[in-house]
Amino acid sequence: MQVTIKRNEQQVCVPASATQEGDDEPPDPGSCLAAMPALTVPKHSGRIVRFPAHRAGILSPAARAFRKKYFPGITTKLWNDWQWQTSNRIRTLAQLEKMIVLSDAERAAFTQAATTLPLGITPYYMSLVSPDNPDQPIRRTVIPTLQETLHTAGEADDPLGEDAMSPVPGLVHRYPDRVLLLLSDFCSTYCRYCTRSRVVGHGAIHPSRNRLERAFAYIEQTPAVRDVLISGGDPLMLGEEKLAWVLSRLRQIPHVEIVRIGTKVPAVLPQRITQRLVRMLRQYHPLWMSLHFTHPDECTPEAYRACAMLADAGIPLGSQTVLLKGVNDNLDTMRALIHNLLKMRVRPYYLYQCDPITGSAHFRTPVETGLDIIRGLRGFTSGYALPTYVIDAPGGGGKIPLMPDYVVGRENDALVLRNYENKLYRYPEPCNC
Numbered sequence: 001m002q003v004t005i006k007r008n009e010q011q012v013c014v015p016a017s018a019t020q021e022g023d024d025e026p027p028d029p030g031s032c033l034a035a036m037p038a039l040t041v042p043k044h045s046g047r048i049v050r051f052p053a054h055r056a057g058i059l060s061p062a063a064r065a066f067r068k069k070y071f072p073g074i075t076t077k078l079w080n081d082w083q084w085q086t087s088n089r090i091r092t093l094a095q096l097e098k099m100i101v102l103s104d105a106e107r108a109a110f111t112q113a114a115t116t117l118p119l120g121i122t123p124y125y126m127s128l129v130s131p132d133n134p135d136q137p138i139r140r141t142v143i144p145t146l147q148e149t150l151h152t153a154g155e156a157d158d159p160l161g162e163d164a165m166s167p168v169p170g171l172v173h174r175y176p177d178r179v180l181l182l183l184s185d186f187c188s189t190y191c192r193y194c195t196r197s198r199v200v201g202h203g204a205i206h207p208s209r210n211r212l213e214r215a216f217a218y219i220e221q222t223p224a225v226r227d228v229l230i231s232g233g234d235p236l237m238l239g240e241e242k243l244a245w246v247l248s249r250l251r252q253i254p255h256v257e258i259v260r261i262g263t264k265v266p267a268v269l270p271q272r273i274t275q276r277l278v279r280m281l282r283q284y285h286p287l288w289m290s291l292h293f294t295h296p297d298e299c300t301p302e303a304y305r306a307c308a309m310l311a312d313a314g315i316p317l318g319s320q321t322v323l324l325k326g327v328n329d330n331l332d333t334m335r336a337l338i339h340n341l342l343k344m345r346v347r348p349y350y351l352y353q354c355d356p357i358t359g360s361a362h363f364r365t366p367v368e369t370g371l372d373i374i375r376g377l378r379g380f381t382s383g384y385a386l387p388t389y390v391i392d393a394p395g396g397g398g399k400i401p402l403m404p405d406y407v408v409g410r411e412n413d414a415l416v417l418r419n420y421e422n423k424l425y426r427y428p429e430p431c432n433c
């Protein structure tokens, strides 16, 4: 819709939205979604997903069928209530067995050995899990198997040495200018490859005022800290009031320039992204968010809507993806994931080599697999779609980037480079004399 304004005898056309001054309501994500081209979900799932033009009550066909089967009395409104999703998490073997046919290795994870990380899956995310294929990527990320109780060489419970770098409980200070603040150890859905499985889900980290005040005091006394990363556990599992308190306390510290929230909510519990939440969050800019998407099948209309609302609230979105064997360790899957992320206005930020946590051998790939994927993407697709491939160095060295070698060597005064098509080029370097 266009509005015509008369100005100096000239007719100027402006979009209707630009004339609504002082409108502090967040834009209706429904209207943005309506204008968006359809999201093509990657080849291997064979579905084309279109976005409903309305913002309330999004329910994709897979979720609708799942709800009808296992939660027949539940209305769309209740299904889309994040607190209902949270309190109806799948948490026991008995619940799981009603919904999927477990393999022997999966059942054994419950009966033969205790896994350290609890089971937790939202009904929404469970609707994406294959009921009959134990090798389905989404299923592998959330259903335990006996393999996660195996301890192989080089693995540790805290490979990144986070505990040794905590000046205050739940605060990790590894880099000169930024800190990691763990708010709580609770997630709506537990990833089986969690880098913090030693603490997550055990009630070890509480968002208590007392502990957090100690963390704020440390940040206050450390002027070098200009960036605070809030993680956990999933920070967005806290209520708006508590989160607003944390964000406002950090905003009171003059040298804290930016705050980042690390969350998997848009992938596992997109219903958590409400108007109320984004209205609160956008008061604490500059606020950035690191999301966690692992596989293109997570890029549902529900997830798309959640990301649209966050992006419309002015929050720059990045994704941190873990490279996982049998989940996303091939070029086609990774390409489909990063292309979907760009459409969701999420910039692929990091691709992590899987940390050597105890019981992670079945998830870890050789580093060459990651390098091959990067080599297969760089040059063949948008630079914005390319994450930085990193290893978080065991022992607490921080993130170390890994790159295929594009510098071949030197020839007299020229640098010899290899391009994405494997062709050689020479760049004449200026003489350094």
Ligand SMILES: *Cc1c(COP(=O)(O)O)cnc(C)c1O
Pocket (backbone or CB within 6 Å): 172, 173, 174, 175, 178, 179, 180, 229, 399
């Ligand atoms: C990953 C991480 C950060 C943030 O690193 P960036 O490269 O700035 O995203 C900060 N602290 C710790 C302990 C981390 O693991």
